[in-house]
Amino acid sequence: MGTQLQNKKVAVLVANGFEEVELTAPLEALKEAGAKVDIISPEKEKVRAWAEKDWGKDYPVDKNLSQANAQDYDALVLPGGVLNPDQLRINQQAVAFVGGFFEDGKPIAAICHGPWTLIETGELKGRRVTSYPSLKTDLENAGANWTDEAVVTDHGLVTSRTPKDLPAFCKKMVEEIAEGAHVV
Numbered sequence: 001m002g003t004q005l006q007n008k009k010v011a012v013l014v015a016n017g018f019e020e021v022e023l024t025a026p027l028e029a030l031k032e033a034g035a036k037v038d039i040i041s042p043e044k045e046k047v048r049a050w051a052e053k054d055w056g057k058d059y060p061v062d063k064n065l066s067q068a069n070a071q072d073y074d075a076l077v078l079p080g081g082v083l084n085p086d087q088l089r090i091n092q093q094a095v096a097f098v099g100g101f102f103e104d105g106k107p108i109a110a111i112c113h114g115p116w117t118l119i120e121t122g123e124l125k126g127r128r129v130t131s132y133p134s135l136k137t138d139l140e141n142a143g144a145n146w147t148d149e150a151v152v153t154d155h156g157l158v159t160s161r162t163p164k165d166l167p168a169f170c171k172k173m174v175e176e177i178a179e180g181a182h183v184v
Contacts, residue, residue, distance in 0.1 A: 004178050005035035011073040013040050013065070013094060013117075017083025020049035020056040021163050022111050026077050029170035035177070038062040038073070042091055050081045065093050070100025075177040080112025080132065088117040095120040105181040109158040109173040111165070115139060118157075128154040130161050156182030 010030050014023060023039075030037050041047040041061045049056030070076070076098065078085065088094040094117065101108050102123040110118055115131040116138065118124055125143030130152040139146045150165040151158065151172045158176050160169035176182075 002033045004174060005030060005033040008035045008074045008177055009072065010035045010037045010075045010077060010177065011040050011068065011070070011097075012037060012077045012079065013088065013097065014047050014059075014079055015042055015084045015087040015091070015094075016048045017050045017081050017087070018047070018079040019081035019084070019112060019163065020051045021166065022079035022081065022114070023049065023059065025163075025166045026079070026109065026111075026170055026173060029174055030077070030177075033174045033178075038068075040065055040068045040097075042066075042087070042094065050083060065091070065097060068097055070097055070104065070106070073101075073106070074180070075107040075109070075173075076101045077173065078108070078110035078114035078117055080110075080114040082113055085113045085116035089120045099123065105156060105183055107156040107158065107173075107176040107179070107182065109169065109176070111160040111169050112162055115144075115159055118142075127157055128152050129157065129159045131159060132161055 042065045046058040099121040112132045119142040129144045136146045151168040
């Protein structure tokens, strides 16, 4: 196990329907770098993945969203999938939790449809981002500068397009979390 993220605590926020590989690949990268990772969800005990075309595995929830506080974590990861961020962006606790990371300048990594949740925080104006292509208009309407690149970083905000970008996403995510808080 690496030590790049030793003593770093990372929150992964998901609801039912997150894209499975967009949880498992970042989770593996974070743990290999030495981070402590909590899966946080509005669900109480377990949360169900979506695996490309059908339901995937259930994953244990480490902490219910109602008990989570952004100040207890060094960084946040938002996997995609269509169902997951669509549920999170209408959940006021989830939006407030994500907003806490922006307020403190802590690294946030969001892939695929994950940036949908970021829109609700009101923190994307002027930020450079990427996402699954269908979110382009939504992100631009929120004031973000959308670009079609494998991974985009803007002052600790790491975004990627699809599962094929996971190697670049995970590498940049670990790098940004190792750097710590960023001033915008």
